Amino acid sequence: MGKVNLRGHIVGLVSLRALAIASAFGVMSGAVAQADLADQIAKADLGYGEYLAGECVTCHRKSGTGIPQINGIEAETFVTIMQAYRSKDLDNKVMQMMAGRLDDEQIISLAAYFSSLPE
Amino acid sequence: MTSISRRGFGGLFGASALGLAMPSLAFGAVPKVVVIGGGAGGATAARYIAKDSKGAIDVTLVEASKRYYTCFFSNLYLGGFRDYDSIGHGYDQLAANHRVNVVHEWASSVDNAGKMVKLASGGTLSYDKLVLSPGISLKYDSVPGYSPALQSRMPHAWTSGTQVQLLQNQVMNMRKGGVFVMVPPPNPYRCPPGPYERVSMIAHLLKQHNPTAKIIILDPKAKFSKQGLFMAGWEKHYSGMVEWIDPETHGGIKSINGDTMEFVTDLDTFKADAASVVPAQRAGSIAMAAGVTDGDWAPIIPATMASKADPNIYVLGDASVASSMPKSGFSANSQAKVAANAIRGELTGSRVYDPRFANTCWSLIATNDGVKVGANYKAGSEKIDVVDKFVSQGGESADLRKTTYEESVGWYNGITSDMFS
Numbered sequence: 001m002g003k004v005n006l007r008g009h010i011v012g013l014v015s016l017r018a019l020a021i022a023s024a025f026g027v028m029s030g031a032v033a034q035a036d037l038a039d040q041i042a043k044a045d046l047g048y049g050e051y052l053a054g055e056c057v058t059c060h061r062k063s064g065t066g067i068p069q070i071n072g073i074e075a076e077t078f079v080t081i082m083q084a085y086r087s088k089d090l091d092n093k094v095m096q097m098m099a100g101r102l103d104d105e106q107i108i109s110l111a112a113y114f115s116s117l118p119e
Numbered sequence: 120m121t122s123i124s125r126r127g128f129g130g131l132f133g134a135s136a137l138g139l140a141m142p143s144l145a146f147g148a149v150p151k152v153v154v155i156g157g158g159a160g161g162a163t164a165a166r167y168i169a170k171d172s173k174g175a176i177d178v179t180l181v182e183a184s185k186r187y188y189t190c191f192f193s194n195l196y197l198g199g200f201r202d203y204d205s206i207g208h209g210y211d212q213l214a215a216n217h218r219v220n221v222v223h224e225w226a227s228s229v230d231n232a233g234k235m236v237k238l239a240s241g242g243t244l245s246y247d248k249l250v251l252s253p254g255i256s257l258k259y260d261s262v263p264g265y266s267p268a269l270q271s272r273m274p275h276a277w278t279s280g281t282q283v284q285l286l287q288n289q290v291m292n293m294r295k296g297g298v299f300v301m302v303p304p305p306n307p308y309r310c311p312p313g314p315y316e317r318v319s320m321i322a323h324l325l326k327q328h329n330p331t332a333k334i335i336i337l338d339p340k341a342k343f344s345k346q347g348l349f350m351a352g353w354e355k356h357y358s359g360m361v362e363w364i365d366p367e368t369h370g371g372i373k374s375i376n377g378d379t380m381e382f383v384t385d386l387d388t389f390k391a392d393a394a395s396v397v398p399a400q401r402a403g404s405i406a407m408a409a410g411v412t413d414g415d416w417a418p419i420i421p422a423t424m425a426s427k428a429d430p431n432i433y434v435l436g437d438a439s440v441a442s443s444m445p446k447s448g449f450s451a452n453s454q455a456k457v458a459a460n461a462i463r464g465e466l467t468g469s470r471v472y473d474p475r476f477a478n479t480c481w482s483l484i485a486t487n488d489g490v491k492v493g494a495n496y497k498a499g500s501e502k503i504d505v506v507d508k509f510v511s512q513g514g515e516s517a518d519l520r521k522t523t524y525e526e527s528v529g530w531y532n533g534i535t536s537d538m539f540s
């Protein structure tokens with residue numbers, strides 16, 4: 001149930017734009033890229049993800065208003081969203097700045113960590 | 120006691136001699152961290168060290184108060200957007216969820232060589248690493264005539280606690296058409312936009328209850344944080360109500376009289392019906408007592424937040440010299456995580472990741488009119504340096520300003536659960 005709600009929320013918020021951005025990036029376009037990403041997520045350093053997440057949980061918490069909760073977001077979607085903030089295709093100054101200095105390895109570690117948490 | 124025997128062992132068979140990361144682990148003693156100050160920096164540090172070390176480090180938090188009333192959002196309380204209870208937090212969960220030993224006492228001094236904290240009650244606590252996050256103390260006499268005796272007549276409301284309730288009460292009881300005088304502090308001080316958010320929230324109250332009242336700001340600074348945004352907001356929401364007077368124009372406050380509520384400047388003598396005076400600041404007294412300050416604040420090594428004066432002491436938050444990072448709750452929380460990571464690495468050999476810092480300060484100007492300024496930072500060799508920054512723009516849509524305000528509410532819930540849950 002929670003999952004469906006969360007997906008609904010993400011779709012509501014970033015909707016088709018994020019998907020368009022994703023394909024522009026080539027992240028989730030094509031089976032090869034996707035398999036590659038899945039592989040990197042599987043190999044990611046969860047400890048690093050947890051450390052980096054320290055920066056995020058000042059704002060993102062399990063539930064609440066004003067800032068979406070991000071636990072349990074499916075990892076590839078997470079990567080797509082973060083890359084879209086980084087490229088400023090998604091529009092929030094705080095998130096553009098937070099994502100702006102994350103490299104792909106860091107985003108993948110974060111995605112692996114947050115996707116492993118219960119919603 | 121444990122730490123004394125540990126030092127004994129360390130001297131005889133140092134870590135390197137044994138080829139072990141940690142002598143304390145080798146001999147079964149659990150290393151001890153004492154954190155002084157259970158605010159934005161200290162509560163976060165205690166929580167992260169305890170949570171992430173999973174029992175491998177014994178964490179004691181020394182905090183004078185049973186409840187921590189956040190200065191952040193105290194302005195929103197003032198403006199009637201929060202009730203007082205909603206900005207108060209207790210320490211029960213730190214103990215229950217992470218086994219932090221919470222001691223509600225005043226720490227009076229530090230024995231650096233003996234690695235021991237002395238409590239006002241006479242007790243002592245030994246440590247392997249000491250974290251200081253005591254916040255600020257006020258230099259009352261920086262404003263001629265201001266003193267602790269005047270803080271009930273002209274509340275500073277700049278430290279956690281009931282001062283802000285007093286201030287709200289005094290604003291509500293101003294005579295019709297009366298004058299409120301705000302005296303902001305000189306740089307550097309806790310929460311750069313805070314005095315101007317306070318003015319906004321007082322204007323919001325007065326607009327509803329006393330619309331012909333005036334607010335005069337006697338600023339010791341020639342410019343201030345988010346100035347353009349605040350001034351435009353005052354003009355928009357509280358036109359004609361707020362007057363900001365820069366030091367060039369008023370020539371400095373020469374004296375304050377608490378009985379007559381008069382502020383004497385070169386320009387004029389201003390008679391207030393209610394006032395808030397926020398004097399200059401320095402690191403909390405325990406940082407002075409521990410000998411880690413140079414002047415008013417404690418210099419740190421950016422990568423770890425360790426004191427430049429004592430490698431076993433870490434200084435967080437307002438008390439530290441964090442160069443371009445403003446003194447804010449967000450900054451203190453961010454610095455705490457860097458220090459926690461470094462301390463765990465030192466004491467248990469856990470992996471130490473790259474230090475990274477961030478800050479965002481939101482301010483509420485009027486109902487649903489929020490603005491923000493933020494940056495992220497990296498540890499340079501001498502200073503904490505800005506990587507990237509942003510600030511709200513003039514002329515943003517009402518929708519964006521509302522979203523910005525809502526974000527601040529999300530952040531408040533986030534940071535307080537990151538400190539206390």
Ligand SMILES: Cc1cc2nc3c(=O)[nH]c(=O)nc-3n(C[C@H](O)[C@H](O)[C@H](O)COP(=O)(O)OP(=O)(O)OC[C@H]3O[C@@H](n4cnc5c(N)ncnc54)[C@H](O)[C@@H]3O)c2cc1C
Nearest residue numbers: 156158159160183190191226253254310436437447448449
């Ligand atoms: C009006 C106002 C608005 C603000 N708004 C914001 C905002 O919107 N966002 C933001 O990020 N920041 C804001 N701040 C700033 C923020 O409150 C501080 O920067 C932050 O609290 C600093 O954290 P700290 O850990 O250094 O000190 P504090 O949070 O002050 O914690 C220090 C603690 O140490 C305890 N203590 C001190 N000495 C001892 C001792 N010797 N023994 C035992 N206990 C001791 C004190 O009781 C206190 O609880 C605001 C501040 C003010 C005044």
